[in-house]
Amino acid sequence: xxxxxxxxxxxxxxxxxxxxxxxxxxKKGFIYAVDGVDFSIRKGETLGLVGESGCGKSTTLRAIAQxxxxxxxxxxxxxxxxxxxSKQDLLAARKNMQVVFQDPYASLNPRMTTGxxxxxxxxxxxxxxxxxxxxxxxxxxxxxxxxRVGLSRFxxxxxxxxxxxxxxxxxxxxxxxxxxPELVLCDEPVSALDVSIQAQILNLFKDLQEEFGLxxxxxxxxxxxxxxxxxxxxxxxxxVIVETAKSSELYKSPMHPYTQALLSAAPIPDPKIExxxxxxxxxxxxxxxxxxxxxxYFYDRCSKRMDKCRDNLPRLKxxxxxxxxxxxxxxxxx
Amino acid sequence: MTDDVIxxxxxxxxxxxxxxxxxxxxxGVSFDLRKGETLGIVGESGxxxxxxxxxxxxxxxxxxxRIAGGEVLxxxxxxxxxxxxxxxxxxxxxxSMIFQDPMTSLNPFLRISTQMIETxxxxxxxxxxxxxxxxxxxxKLAGIPSPEKRIDSxxxxxSGGMRQRVMIAMALSCxxxxxxxxxxTTALDVTIQAQILELIKDLTARLGTAVILxxxxxxxxxxxxxxxxxxxxxxxxERGTADEIFGDPKHPYTQGLIKxxxxxxxxxxxxxxxxxxxxxNVINLPDCCPFYPRxxxxxxxxxxxxxxxxxxxxxxxxxxxLYSEGK
Ligand SMILES: Nc1ncnc2c1ncn2[C@@H]1O[C@H](COP(=O)(O)OP(=O)(O)OP(=O)(O)O)[C@@H](O)[C@H]1O
Ligand SMILES: Nc1ncnc2c1ncn2[C@@H]1O[C@H](COP(=O)(O)OP(=O)(O)OP(=O)(O)O)[C@@H](O)[C@H]1O
Ligand SMILES: [Mg+2]
Ligand SMILES: [Mg+2]
Numbered sequence: 001x002x003x004x005x006x007x008x009x010x011x012x013x014x015x016x017x018x019x020x021x022x023x024x025x026x027k028k029g030f031i032y033a034v035d036g037v038d039f040s041i042r043k044g045e046t047l048g049l050v051g052e053s054g055c056g057k058s059t060t061l062r063a064i065a066q067x068x069x070x071x072x073x074x075x076x077x078x079x080x081x082x083x084x085x086s087k088q089d090l091l092a093a094r095k096n097m098q099v100v101f102q103d104p105y106a107s108l109n110p111r112m113t114t115g116x117x118x119x120x121x122x123x124x125x126x127x128x129x130x131x132x133x134x135x136x137x138x139x140x141x142x143x144x145x146x147x148r149v150g151l152s153r154f155x156x157x158x159x160x161x162x163x164x165x166x167x168x169x170x171x172x173x174x175x176x177x178x179x180x181p182e183l184v185l186c187d188e189p190v191s192a193l194d195v196s197i198q199a200q201i202l203n204l205f206k207d208l209q210e211e212f213g214l215x216x217x218x219x220x221x222x223x224x225x226x227x228x229x230x231x232x233x234x235x236x237x238x239x240v241i242v243e244t245a246k247s248s249e250l251y252k253s254p255m256h257p258y259t260q261a262l263l264s265a266a267p268i269p270d271p272k273i274e275x276x277x278x279x280x281x282x283x284x285x286x287x288x289x290x291x292x293x294x295x296x297y298f299y300d301r302c303s304k305r306m307d308k309c310r311d312n313l314p315r316l317k318x319x320x321x322x323x324x325x326x327x328x329x330x331x332x333x334x
Numbered sequence: 335m336t337d338d339v340i341x342x343x344x345x346x347x348x349x350x351x352x353x354x355x356x357x358x359x360x361x362g363v364s365f366d367l368r369k370g371e372t373l374g375i376v377g378e379s380g381x382x383x384x385x386x387x388x389x390x391x392x393x394x395x396x397x398x399x400r401i402a403g404g405e406v407l408x409x410x411x412x413x414x415x416x417x418x419x420x421x422x423x424x425x426x427x428x429x430s431m432i433f434q435d436p437m438t439s440l441n442p443f444l445r446i447s448t449q450m451i452e453t454x455x456x457x458x459x460x461x462x463x464x465x466x467x468x469x470x471x472x473x474k475l476a477g478i479p480s481p482e483k484r485i486d487s488x489x490x491x492x493s494g495g496m497r498q499r500v501m502i503a504m505a506l507s508c509x510x511x512x513x514x515x516x517x518x519t520t521a522l523d524v525t526i527q528a529q530i531l532e533l534i535k536d537l538t539a540r541l542g543t544a545v546i547l548x549x550x551x552x553x554x555x556x557x558x559x560x561x562x563x564x565x566x567x568x569x570x571x572e573r574g575t576a577d578e579i580f581g582d583p584k585h586p587y588t589q590g591l592i593k594x595x596x597x598x599x600x601x602x603x604x605x606x607x608x609x610x611x612x613x614x615n616v617i618n619l620p621d622c623c624p625f626y627p628r629x630x631x632x633x634x635x636x637x638x639x640x641x642x643x644x645x646x647x648x649x650x651x652x653x654x655x656l657y658s659e660g661k
């Protein structure tokens with residue numbers, strides 16, 4: 001393990017069993033949601049994770065957080081392998097790794113007040129004897145966190161359903177920060193926010209990073225948000241990572257045809273530019289993650305596909321300084 | 335011209351009675367929606383965008399909520415005065431809605447197929463077999479891979495964006511006259527977002543469906559909308575065409591909003607601009623301009639009186655003392 005890496009993910013796979021049909025003609029299959037993902041995040045760095053809806057980003061994040069038991073692979077946080085860790089060790093590791101969930105509606109307990117939701121991680125750690133904090137301190141900390149994410153502390157006795165979508169998302173962010181973790185796994189943390197609060201929260205994420213040396217895995221669909229927040233970016237397609245690079249490099253010279261299509265589809269907030277834009281429109285059916293594959297996963301929709309792409313699986317390979325791509329346009333099959 | 339208007343919202347007010355006081359979530363919102371028009375609603379989180387549209391569909395939870403005034407005329411009839419069984423035949427049919435939170439309209443315990451088929455059978459009187467085919471076709475249009483295999487899944491087996499697309503497929507399946515789309519593409523990546531937006535554009539072009547599009551993505555608004563309403567603290571503070579709002583924003587809040595967007599086509603900023611201060615606490619809000627504590631150009635009058643709306647040209651309004659008469 002490289003000492004600079006806070007998190008290393010190796011060969012991570014998450015396959016969900018599926019059932020189809022009823023009783024007698026029941027067939028069993030798998031959704032290959034995450035199908036062999038490797039990456040690492042250095043201490044104090046932000047890795048952006050982008051990719052098509054349904055390509056396995058949230059599943060990757062959940063498998064890292066050990067909310068799912070991965071089918072295969074290793075997740076190493078600060079030198080500790082988590083997939084084989086005991087319950088007690090896992091709990092201790094959670095102090096260093098918190099999650100901001102994609103769905104602010106489903107992830108907040110509707111029967112708890114905002115203040116107690118935010119203080120919940122503190123309370124759990126206190127109960128298990130892992131944290132020494134008084135109730136008063138806990139309260140104060142919750143209030144402080146609320147203000148930090150732009151929610152008035154007068155709202156602390158309100159319930160989640162009394163908040164708008166964006167306000168709920170900020171409750172989730174405050175909760176994730178309560179334990180002062182080193183690694184924060186963020187699943188679409190700002191997509192429910194309007195741009196002015198989004199700017200505040202993104203700046204907040206950056207400030208906290210400077211202040212406490214936080215490390216982020218940051219999932220977002222908004223490519224300009226990813227560009228702003230990330231040091232490096234990983235592009236995912238159908239369960240695998242197809243390209244990673246330094247953020248500036250990826251936006252300047254995307255290599256994988258999927259990355260190119262993705263960047264060309266990003267909307268630009270200017271009606272005059274929007275009317276004139278040329279997009280790379282992806283044609284062909286979106287392949288389903290329920291088949292194990294032998295060739296390139298992007299084959300069906302790729303405008304630059306070659307024969308060799310059908311039967312050989314491209315692997316991530318170095319293709320420039322701090323730039324890796326899995327595509328036979330840049331290297332030959334093994 | 336006016337007979338093109340399909341939905342007319344007049345002075346709509348929706349209040350919530352909370353322990354801390356009265357929350358005027360929507361406080362006098364008016365706008366017209368024309369056939370074939372795509373109207374964007376943007377504005378701060380918590381400014382009342384969703385509540386406005388829930389009120390239009392009479393879906394406000396009562397209590398704590400209450401529609402405190404106003405009219406919503408759909409084809410000349412006031413939806414707010416309509417009996418519940420009549421409005422149910424319109425909702426999800428002539429006016430359909432994509433909700434911000436997919437899980438409020440998807441039942442976690444029922445298969446996606448069951449839910450889609452039920453809706454289609456109810457509103458379009460199809461038989462179950464046809465309704466299933468239609469559901470599969472709509473899911474395919476919404477970019478769900480192998481829909482025939484996956485339609486029998488439960489909602490939690492779908493990713494966030496896939497759930498959102500199920501709702502979109504349901505909302506579009508009934509060829510609505512008005513489509514209210516509340517953050518329809520927030521959970522989608524940009525390529526699928528582009529595909530969904532094309533679907534909506536196609537609906538407008540084919541059937542003249544009028545669309546209310548609520549979104550935080552100013553990029554989406556720029557690409558989709560003819561006209562834009564900007565909301566702040568329960569009111570519309572500025573309106574105009576997309577070109578006017580982006581090219582020449584007038585209200586200091588709109589100006590701040592547009593400046594806060596991170597942009598791909600510009601060099602990376604060191605730090606994003608963000609409007610100073612916090613969003614207002616709208617409970618027991620006095621009659622001032624709610625934006626004044628955050629406004630760089632606030633005048634004395636802003637602290638004591640809400641600005642009258644100034645009409646700069648036809649359809650171009652701003653509620654700000656900098657532009658109002660009689661300051
Ligand atoms: N609990 C589950 N059971 C079965 N399949 C699942 C489960 N969770 C996720 N999946 C499937 O795994 C795939 C990846 O889902 P995931 O939620 O990771 O996507 P995502 O990249 O986060 O997408 P989005 O951007 O839409 O949130 C999808 O095909 C999804 O249907
Ligand atoms: N059921 C409810 N009970 C109490 N207050 C509510 C309820 N629903 C909404 N509100 C309040 O009404 C105000 C407007 O909420 P609304 O959901 O319309 O905001 P929004 O503009 O859609 O924001 P976002 O962009 O974050 O979705 C908020 O202050 C919110 O807290
Ligand atoms: Mg997800
Ligand atoms: Mg909303």
